[in-house]
Amino acid sequence: DQQVKQNSPSLSVQEGRISILNCDYTNSMFDYFLWYKKYPAEGPTFLISISSIKDKNEDGRFTVFLNKSAKHLSLHIVPSQPGDSAVYFCAASAINYGGSQGNLIFGKGTKLSVKP
Amino acid sequence: NAGVTQTPKFRVLKTGQSMTLLCAQDMNHEYMYWYRQDPGMGLRLIHYSVGEGTTAKGEVPDGYNVSRLKKQNFLLGLESAAPSQTSVYFCASSTDRATQETQYFGPGTRLLVL
Numbered sequence: 605d606q607q608v609k610q611n612s613p614s615l616s617v618q619e620g621r622i623s624i625l626n627c628d629y630t631n632s633m634f635d636y637f638l639w640y641k642k643y644p645a646e647g648p649t650f651l652i653s654i655s656s657i658k659d660k661n662e663d664g665r666f667t668v669f670l671n672k673s674a675k676h677l678s679l680h681i682v683p684s685q686p687g688d689s690a691v692y693f694c695a696a697s698a699i700n701y702g703g704s705q706g707n708l709i710f711g712k713g714t715k716l717s718v719k720p
Numbered sequence: 721n722a723g724v725t726q727t728p729k730f731r732v733l734k735t736g737q738s739m740t741l742l743c744a745q746d747m748n749h750e751y752m753y754w755y756r757q758d759p760g761m762g763l764r765l766i767h768y769s770v771g772e773g774t775t776a777k778g779e780v781p782d783g784y785n786v787s788r789l790k791k792q793n794f795l796l797g798l799e800s801a802a803p804s805q806t807s808v809y810f811c812a813s814s815t816d817r818a819t820q821e822t823q824y825f826g827p828g829t830r831l832l833v834l
Contacts, residue, residue, distance in 0.1 A: 608762070638822060647724070647810050647825030648763070693762055707753075707778060708823065710762030 607631045608696050610711035618719055623681040625714050627694030630675065634696040638708070639668060639679050642691045651692070652679070684718045691715045722746050724826035726811050732832045733801040741796040741829050743811030751814045752794035753778075753823065754786060756807040763810060769794055801833045 609628045617623045627637075635656040640648035654661040654668045654677065661668050667680045681688055694711040727742040743752065750771050755763040765778030769788040783805060785797045794813075798805060808830050812823040 610762075613760070645827070647812070647827050649825065650822040653822065695762075707765050707768065708763075709779075710764070712760060712762045 605630070606711075607634075608694055608709050608711040610692075610694055610714050612714050613712070614715040614717070616717045616719060617684050619686055620683045623679075623684040623688065623716055623718065625679040625681075625692050625694075625716065627677045627679075627711055628675060629677075629696050631696070631698065631709075632675070633698040634709075636697050636699045637668070637670060637677050638695045639666075640693040640695060640710075642693060642713070648693060681716075684716075686718050686720050689716055689718045724811055724813055724824050726809075726826040726829050728829060729827070730830045730832075732834065733798075734834055735802060737801050738797070738799050739801065739831075740798075741809055741811075741831075743794045743796070743813075743826060744792055745794075745811075745813040745824070746792065747813060747815075747824065748791070749813035749815050749824075750791075751816065751823075752788065753812040753814075754784070754794065754796045755810045755812065756780065757810060757828075758807050766796065766809075801831075803833045805831065806833045807831060 638653040639651040641651045642648040652666045670677045691713045693713045695708040697708050724745045753768040754766040757763050764780045767786040769775045772791040775786045787795045808828045810828050811826040814823045
């Protein structure tokens with residue numbers, strides 16, 4: 605049973621517009637959430653994170669929103685650029701519970717295509 | 721400053737053969753991880769290590785063994801490869817669990833088992 609779900613396998617947006625990538629989770633113990641970006645033939649790279657005590661975290665063009673009651677988070681990219689075209693993975697962990705709960709659980713990813 | 725490196729980059733095995741994937745990191749990280757990624761799937765944790773000489777099972781450990789004899793190296797072994805182990809394998813390291821210091825990933829090893 606998937607604990608982290610990214611229900612949109614792909615997303616296409618025009619350069620300059622907003623990209624919104626969504627992620628849902630089922631495990632209420634999750635208290636830390638991350639987004640990773642992956643280009644073909646490369647390993648994932650960290651993009652942005654958010655703790656469950658916050659509802660928003662911003663870093664330049666990237667903002668992550670967390671809605672704990674809905675068990676939903678989203679990544680906003682504004683403005684989108686062609687170089688943002690990649691697969692984006694949502695990941696979650698239960699850091700404060702220790703042990704194996706601190707391991708990251710990844711969603712299946714969303715492939716973002718930003719068209720010039 | 722190489723970060724996380726993986727050897728080899730690509731390998732083809734026949735069913736039943738064995739091999740070892742090597743992961744090395746030069747960031748003095750305590751934690752190291754092995755993941756596999758299958759088409760249309762997220763990364764799934766195979767094994768991990770919280771320090772030199774320690775290893776633990778992740779989500780999908782069956783068919784794999786690991787060793788962490790040196791802090792900078794984390795080896796993933798397949799004793800008897802099966803076609804179901806065809807995948808892309810990623811190694812990662814971190815100073816702590818994924819909080820402020822996140823996991824740094826290697827470029828991946830593509831393994832094909834025939």
